Amino acid sequence: MNKGLCIWLMGLSASGKTTLARLLAQELDRRGIQVEVLDGDQVRSNLSQDLGFTRSDRETNLRRIGLVTRLLVRHGAVVVVAAICPYKNIRQELRGEIGELVEVYLDCPLEVCIRRDPKGLYRRALAGEIGHFTGLDDPFEVPSRPEILIRTDQENPQDSLHRILAVLEARRILPAPSDLPLP
Numbered sequence: 384m385n386k387g388l389c390i391w392l393m394g395l396s397a398s399g400k401t402t403l404a405r406l407l408a409q410e411l412d413r414r415g416i417q418v419e420v421l422d423g424d425q426v427r428s429n430l431s432q433d434l435g436f437t438r439s440d441r442e443t444n445l446r447r448i449g450l451v452t453r454l455l456v457r458h459g460a461v462v463v464v465a466a467i468c469p470y471k472n473i474r475q476e477l478r479g480e481i482g483e484l485v486e487v488y489l490d491c492p493l494e495v496c497i498r499r500d501p502k503g504l505y506r507r508a509l510a511g512e513i514g515h516f517t518g519l520d521d522p523f524e525v526p527s528r529p530e531i532l533i534r535t536d537q538e539n540p541q542d543s544l545h546r547i548l549a550v551l552e553a554r555r556i557l558p559a560p561s562d563l564p565l566p
Contacts, residue, residue: 387456388556389481390547393468393526394489395518396504397496399535399543400465403489406544407463414560419455421448423466436515442473449477456481461557469523485556487547488529493518495536530554 390407392400404420411418423444427434430447434440448466455462468474478484496518497505508516515521531550533543551557 387459387461387483389452389456389462389464389484390487390551391464391466391468391477391484392487392489393466393474393529394491394535395493395496395523396467396516397499397501398489398491399533399540400467400489402540403487403533403535403543403547404463404465406540407547410544410548411461411463411557414558416461416557417459418461418463421451421462421464421466423448423464426451426466436513436521438470438515438521441467441515441521442470445473445477449480452477453481456483467517467523469517469521471524471527474526483556485531485551486526486529487531487533488526489533489535489543490525491535 392404394400401422401424404422408418408420426448427444430451431444434444445466445468448464452462452464468477474486497509500506504513504516505519507513508519517523531547533546535543538546548557552559
């Protein structure tokens with residue numbers, strides 16, 4: 384596979400983006416496909432330390448992720464992005480700039496995300512320690528037509544991975560394992 388592509392995993396905090404991004408990257412790597420993962424938390428701590436969590440700052444952060452993604456896609460990489468991406472306008476903008484972009488919406492009820500809360504962020508936001516928290520006091524605008532919809536509260540990560548791969552293969556976005564050249 385020589386054509387670059389972005390698979391953007393989006394959803395609320397604790398919806399499973401990072402877990403699925405890692406699994407997807409491992410599978411693509413196993414298939415010999417050059418893949419890069421851009422995790423929203425890692426990008427924020429390295430490229431966007433100067434930003435807060437206002438809508439404007441979030442959009443700037445997403446544009447930075449989009450720039451890096453666009454460059455990698457242009458050079459033939461499959462880029463798996465795991466970032467909340469809460470606003471419709473920025474998703475449209477990124478799609479126009481990146482080109483080959485597949486939206487994967489991880490639909491997980493807020494109460495399940497709060498219960499999972501691996502980083503304690505919801506606890507802190509509900510206690511008033513974090514403002515502008517997506518899903519609580521900042522909106523998450525649900526994608527109207529994502530290419531792939533995953534209900535992470537209803538299936539395990541491996542099943543979600545297989546569903547993502549099945550859709551990408553059926554649409555010929557990714558080659559099926561049987562279509563890959565032998566090593």
